[in-house]
Amino acid sequence: MPSSTTSDRGSENRGSENRGSQPSLPGAAYRFHCIGCGSILSAAAHDFRCAECGNLLEITDPAWKSPGVATHLKSLWRERRLSNSSLDLSGVWRFRELLPAPDSEQHVITLREGNTPLYELPRSSRSSGVSRLFAKHQGMNPTGSFKDAGMTVAATFARQAGYRWVACASTGNTSASMAAYAARGGMRSLVLVPEGKISWSKLSQALDYGALTCQLRTDFDGCLRLLQELVRRAPVYQLNSINPFRLEGQKTLAFELLEQLDWQPPDHIIVPGGNLGNSSAIGKALLEMRDLSLIPSLPKLSVIQAEGANALVRTLREAGGKHLVSVQAETRATAIRIGNPASWQKAVNVLLATGGACEEVSEVEIAQAKAEIGAEGIGCEPASAVTLAGLRKLLRQGFVKNAETVVLVLTGSLLKDPDFTMEFHRGELLSGADNELVSRSLNRFRHPPLVLDATLDAVIQTLEQAEKAGPSL
Ligand code: F0G
Numbered sequence: 001m002p003s004s005t006t007s008d009r010g011s012e013n014r015g016s017e018n019r020g021s022q023p024s025l026p027g028a029a030y031r032f033h034c035i036g037c038g039s040i041l042s043a044a045a046h047d048f049r050c051a052e053c054g055n056l057l058e059i060t061d062p063a064w065k066s067p068g069v070a071t072h073l074k075s076l077w078r079e080r081r082l083s084n085s086s087l088d089l090s091g092v093w094r095f096r097e098l099l100p101a102p103d104s105e106q107h108v109i110t111l112r113e114g115n116t117p118l119y120e121l122p123r124s125s126r127s128s129g130v131s132r133l134f135a136k137h138q139g140m141n142p143t144g145s146f147k148d149a150g151m152t153v154a155a156t157f158a159r160q161a162g163y164r165w166v167a168c169a170s171t172g173n174t175s176a177s178m179a180a181y182a183a184r185g186g187m188r189s190l191v192l193v194p195e196g197k198i199s200w201s202k203l204s205q206a207l208d209y210g211a212l213t214c215q216l217r218t219d220f221d222g223c224l225r226l227l228q229e230l231v232r233r234a235p236v237y238q239l240n241s242i243n244p245f246r247l248e249g250q251k252t253l254a255f256e257l258l259e260q261l262d263w264q265p266p267d268h269i270i271v272p273g274g275n276l277g278n279s280s281a282i283g284k285a286l287l288e289m290r291d292l293s294l295i296p297s298l299p300k301l302s303v304i305q306a307e308g309a310n311a312l313v314r315t316l317r318e319a320g321g322k323h324l325v326s327v328q329a330e331t332r333a334t335a336i337r338i339g340n341p342a343s344w345q346k347a348v349n350v351l352l353a354t355g356g357a358c359e360e361v362s363e364v365e366i367a368q369a370k371a372e373i374g375a376e377g378i379g380c381e382p383a384s385a386v387t388l389a390g391l392r393k394l395l396r397q398g399f400v401k402n403a404e405t406v407v408l409v410l411t412g413s414l415l416k417d418p419d420f421t422m423e424f425h426r427g428e429l430l431s432g433a434d435n436e437l438v439s440r441s442l443n444r445f446r447h448p449p450l451v452l453d454a455t456l457d458a459v460i461q462t463l464e465q466a467e468k469a470g471p472s473l
Contacts, residue, residue, distance in 0.1 A: 029061060029062070029063070030059050030060065030061045030100040030101075031059070031060055031061070032044045032057040032058070032059060032060075032244065033057065033058050033059070033060045034050035034052065034053060034055050034056075034057055035055050035056055035057070035058055035345060035346060035349065036050060036053040036054070036055025036056075036345075037050060037052050037053040037055065039052055039053075040060075041057070044057055044244070046231045046232060046237075046238070047228060047231055047232065047238075047242070048238070048242050048243055048244060049242075055345070056242060056244075056342070056343065056345065056346060057244050058244050058247065058284065058346065059100050059244045059245070059247075059248050061100070063097075064098055064288050064291070064292065065288075065291045065292070066292075067291070067292050067293040070292035070293060070294055073097060073098075073292075073294065074259070074263065074294070076097075077094055077095060077255070077259065078259070080094045081094070086105075086108070086110055086112075087105055087108060087110070089110075089112050089115075090108075090110040090112055090113055090114060090115075090152065091112075091113060091114020091115035091116065091149070091252065091256055092110070092113050092114045092149050092152050092153065092249050092252045093108060093110060093152070094114070094252075095251075095252045095255045095256070098251065098252075098255065098285075098288060099153060099248050099249070099251075099252075100153070100157070100245065100248055102156050102157065102160050103160055107156055107159060107160045108152070108156050109152060109155045109156050109159060109181050109184050109185035110152050110184075111142040111143075111148060111152070111180065111181070111184060112142065113141050113142055113148035113149050113151075113152050113249075114141070114148075114149050114252055114253075114256060115256070116136065116137050116138050116139075116140045116141060116253075116256070117136075117137050117140055118134050118135070118136050118137075118257060118260040118261070118407075119134065119135045119137060119376075119378055120132075120133070120134055121133045121134065121135050121373070121376050121378070121388075121408070122376075123372070123375065123376055124372055124373065124376060124388055127372070128388070128391060128392055128395060129395060129402050130391065130395060130400060130402055130404060130406050131402060131403050131404065131405070132266075132404075132405040132406070133391075133405075133406050133408070134266070134405075134406070134407045134408070135373070135376075135378060135380075135407070135408045135409075135410045136253065136256075136257050136260075136407055136408070136409050136410065137378065137380070137410045138253060138409060138410060138411050138412070139379075139380055139381065139384065139410055139411065139412045139413030139414070139416070140413070141177075142180065143173075143176045143177045143180045143205060144173075144176070144205075144412060144413035144415060144416055145173035145176070145177060145381075145411060145412040145413065145416065146173075146250065146253065146278060146409070146411045146412070147173045147174050147176070147177035147178075148177050148180075148181075149249045149250050149252055149253060150177075150241065150245070150246035150247060150248070150249035150250040150277075150281070151174075151177040151178055151180075151181045151239065151246065151249065152181060152249055153245045153246065153248050153249030154239050154243050154245035154246040154249065155178070155181035155182060155184075155185050155187070155239065156185070156245075157245045158185075158187065158237040158239065159185045159186070159187060161237065163187060163235070163236070163237040164187060164188060164235070165187065165188050165189070165190060165234075165235065165236040165237065166178060166182050166187050166188075166189050166190070166236065166237045166238075166239050167189065167190035167191070167192070167227060167230065167231070167236040167237070167238055167239065168189075168190075168191060168192070168227065168238065168239045168240050169192045169193070169220060169223035169224040169226070169227045169240060170191060170192070170193050170198070170202075170220070170223070170240075171193070171194070171197070171198055171202075171220050171274065171334055171335045171336070171337055171338065172193065172198035172199055172202030172203065172334065172335060172416070173202055173335055173411075173412055173416070174239070174240065174241075175191040175193055175198075175202065175203075175205075175206045175211065175213070176202050176205035176206055176209070178191070178211070178239045179191060179205065179206040179209035179210065179211035180205070180209045182209070182210075182211070183209045183210050188210075188212065189206075189209075189210070189211040189212065190211065190212045190214070190236060191206045191211045191212065191213045191214065192214050192216055192223040192226060192227055193206075193213070193214070193215055193216070193220075193223060194215070194216060194218055194219045194220050194222070194223055194337075195215035195216060195217050195218075196215070197219065197220070197334055197337060198334055199334060199416060199417040199418075199419060199420075200418075200419070201415060201416055201417065201418060202416060202417075203215075219329065219337070219339070220275075220329070220337060220338050221326075221329070221338065221339050221340040224240065224275075224340075224342065227240065240275070240277075240342070241275055241276075241277025241278070241280075241281075241342065241343060242277075242342050242343070246277060246281075247277055247280055247281035247284065247343075247346075248281075249281075250277065250278055250281035250282070251281050251282070251284055251285035251288070252285070253278075253281070253282060253285070253409065254269075254281075254282045254285035254286055254289065255285060255289070257269075257407060258289060258294070258295055263294065263295060265295045265296070265297050265298065265299045266299050266404075266405040266406060266407045267299060267300065267400070267401075267404035267405050267406065268299060268300050268301075268302060268356075268391075268394075268400055268404060268405070268406045268407070269282065269286075269299045269300070269301050269302070269356075269406075269407045269409065270301075270302045270303075270304060270387045270390055270391055270394075270406065270407070270408050270409065271301065271302070271303055271304070271387065271409040271411075272303075272304055272305070272333075272335075272336055272383050272384060272386045272387060272409070272411055273303035273304060273305045273312050273336065273341070273347065273358070274305075274309070274335060274336035274337075274338045274341065274383065275338050275341045275342050275343060276303070276312060276341040276342070276343040276344050276346065276347035277342070277343045277346075278409070278411065279301065279303045279343075279347045279350060279351075280343045280346035280347050280349075280350055282301060282350070282409070283301050283346075283347075283349070283350020283351070283353065283354055284346075284350065286298055286299060286301060286350075286354060287350070287353055287354075298353075298354050298355075299354065299407075300354050300355045300356040300357070301350055301351065301354040301356040302351075302356040302357040302358065302359070302390065302394060302399075303347060303351065303356065303357075303358045303359075304358075304359050304360070304361060304386040304387055304389070304390030305336065305358070305359075305360050305361075305386065306331035306333050306336055306337075306360065306361065306363070306366060306383075306386060307331070307360045307361065307362050307363070308327075308329060308330040308331040308337075308363070309327065309329035309330065309331045309333075309336055309337050309338055309339060310327060310360040311324065311325060311326055311327050311329075311338070311339055311340065311341050311344065312341060312344055312347055312348075312358050313358050313359065313360045314327065315344055315348070316348065316351075316358050321348040321351075321352070324340070324341070324344045324345075326339050326340040327339040331363065331366075332363055332366070332367075332382060332420060332429065333363075333366055333381075333382035333383040333385075333386065334382075334383075334417070335381060335382070335383035335411070335412060335416075335417075336383045336386070357394055357397075357399050359390050359393050359394060361386050361389035361390055361393060362389075363430060364430060364435070364438045364439075364441075364442065365389035365392070365393075366382055366385050366386055366389055367382070367385075367424055367429060367430060367442060368389070368442055368445060369385040369386070369387075369388035369389040369392075370382055370384075370385035370420075370421075370424070371424065371442070371445035371446070372388060372445065373385055373388060373410070374414065374421075375445070378410070378414075379413070379414030380410040380411075380412060380413065380414055381411070381412035381413060381414065381416040381417045381420075382417055382420050383411060383412060384408075384409075384410040384411045384412050387408035387409060387410065388408055391406060391408065424442075424446065425446050425447050425448045425449070426446075426448050426449075427439070427443070427446060427448065430442075450462060
């Protein structure tokens with residue numbers, strides 16, 4: 001049983017200790033703000049919804065809106081990169097002035113998350129025709145996805161509130177991350193995943209980190225519905241991105257990105273959309289940085305979905321963003337196989353605020369984009385590749401201009417979904433009569449493994465043939 005809930009903690013949490021000698025912001029006195037009716041609450045219920053109107057909550061702090069206090073932040077955050085304190089070694093807690101503060105540093109559960117690289121993508125930049133193209137690779141986090149940045153914060157507050165059990169519904173990455181942070185924090189974790197619809201590598205992470213793992217005969221949306229009911233009945237703390245502490249941690253992706261770009265905002269940031277927590281978090285961070293005068297202008301934040309899981313695209317197209325248009329989701333990019341995204345309204349708000357676009361891409365486009373990112377020596381999981389496919393579409397539409405700077409957010413590691421990669425290179429992905437022609441068009445991106453006799457001649461002959469054929473991309 002929890003000794004208390006997060007709900008009664010908000011107003012008392014006054015500033016994490018700043019170990020550096022530099023001054024810090026005054027303690028973060030965060031509150032919960034309802035995105036629907038605008039209520040400000042010092043407490044949040046178990047389901048993280050507003051008691052008045054049922055809408056989602058976000059975390060706010062007046063200090064995050066006053067430019068005067070931000071002047072020293074850039075140098076303070078940079079200095080912390082030389083520190084060996086465990087909080088400073090985290091690429092999330094390094095930015096703690098703009099996060100809700102736990103009661104004590106001792107409560108923080110960290111795996112040194114964040115600190116992810118920003119890579120240039122010269123080949124994709126040339127082939128797509130955009131002048132500067134970067135990938136912010138969140139797959140380089142400890143459990144291989146962007147979820148870790150949010151999980152360190154939300155798991156910390158779960159433990160601080162005294163919970164023994166944490167739980168999530170997941171397409172795989174949230175469960176892997178939650179299970180790891182729960183294990184590090186001495187909590188137990190309950191995972192609800194759709195049976196047969198998540199990759200083995202993600203599932204195996206949850207098992208190894210000791211989660212109680214339930215494969216439910218439903219889809220992700222069914223798992224999430226069930227979890228919502230569960231948290232009303234059982235003393236478990238939900239760690240889906242409905243939990244606003246998750247989104248606070250995920251904001252740091254944007255802080256770190258801007259720091260890596262010497263605080264010169266790119267023109268566009270492009271992110272995959274599933275349950276729409278990450279786009280909401282990045283958008284919130286951009287707006288906070290603008291309010292604090294940390295950046296001179298706002299990048300446009302665009303969200304890309306798979307055609308078969310395009311709830312946000314349809315919500316904007318068919319309902320003008322006023323109500324959610326749910327879909328029956330189907331895509332091989334299983335991480336974003338979500339038809340009823342919980343944070344759709346937050347995502348609509350940040351798209352409007354930053355002037356971003358929302359687009360959908362086909363399974364073929366996803367497969368090609370993933371192969372191209374792989375050929376840069378970087379790689380990512382299928383859901384992340386929608387960003388490059390989406391960029392091509394936005395360039396064709398003229399929304400992104402050739403002379404602009406674009407950052408793709410790669411959300412998960414290549415190793416997260418080896419089946420997809422193997423099937424692609426063996427020519428088995430997208431096979432079937434309907435797809436035959438398009439599938440063949442991707443042959444130049446394929447590098448299938450060869451089975452040879454174990455002789456020097458066979459290997460040399462193969463090498464010579466490959467040299468004659470030239471590079472495949
Ligand atoms: N990319 C990857 C690799 C993901 O795992 C997810 C979501 C997304 C993109 C979409 O992010 O939901 O914030 O819009 N995965 C969740 C999970 C749903 O359970 O792992 P989002």
